Every structure is written in structure tokens, then in C-alpha cells.
Amino acid sequence: MIMIGANGVTDSVMAELDSTLTHHELLKIKIASNDRIERAATVEHIVQQTGALLVQTIGKTCVIYRQNEETELPLPKK
Structure with a gap:
């Protein structure tokens, strides 16, 4: 888990x-952050910068996923 503090x-x-x-x-x-809009903007920024997918957001916690190219079990493509 990574925590993002007051410095953003x-x-x-x-x-x-x-x-x-x-x-x-x-x-x-x-x-x-206590501001819901600020948290959503932070999550969007993280997803864009890392190239990850947003899996879930609940309150102040979000889960992101980015498949490693060297993974042994690739996920099925849509």
C-alpha cells in the first residue's frame, strides 16, 4: 500500500x-485528502501518468492495476 499525504x-x-x-x-x-473532487483528480492523474487501470475506489482508497509485460499468466484480451 502507498499513502499519499498532504503534499499530494x-x-x-x-x-x-x-x-x-x-x-x-x-x-x-x-x-x-478530505475533498472528494481532489481525490478523484489525484486518482485520475495517477492513472494517466502510470498507464494503469483503475480497479476500484472506495472512500479514500483506490486500487490500480498495470500488467507486467513479463508476467507468466497473461490476462485474456477483450
């Missing part, structure tokens, strides 16, 4: 998100 999404946070997605594919992110 910084370059170092984005680097950590990218690195973690490369290793784990599925990532839970907790956003500390």
Missing part, C-alpha cells in the same frame, strides 16, 4: 508508484 503527488511518489507497479502489478493507494 510529487515526482518521488510517482517514481515509487511506477516502481511498485512494475514489481507487483496490483497496488492499493490511500489518499489523505
Whole structure:
């Protein structure tokens, strides 16, 4: 799990998100903002910058997924 605090999404946070997605594919992110619109904008920014898919958002927590190209079990294509 990655927590995004009051400083928001910084370059170092984005680097950590990218690195973690490369290793784990599925990532839970907790956003500390109390403003629902600000949280939604933060999630959208993260999804666009990482190339991940938004799996779920519940309250202050979201789950994103980005398939690793070297995965042994590829997901079926739509």
C-alpha cells in the first residue's frame, strides 16, 4: 500500500508508484485528502501518468492495476 499525504503527488511518489507497479502489478493507494473532487483528480492523474487501470475506489482508497509485460499468466484480451 502507498499513502499519499498532504503534499499530494510529487515526482518521488510517482517514481515509487511506477516502481511498485512494475514489481507487483496490483497496488492499493490511500489518499489523505478530505475533498472528494481532489481525490478523484489525484486518482485520475495517477492513472494517466502510470498507464494503469483503475480497479476500484472506495472512500479514500483506490486500487490500480498495470500488467507486467513479463508476467507468466497473461490476462485474456477483450
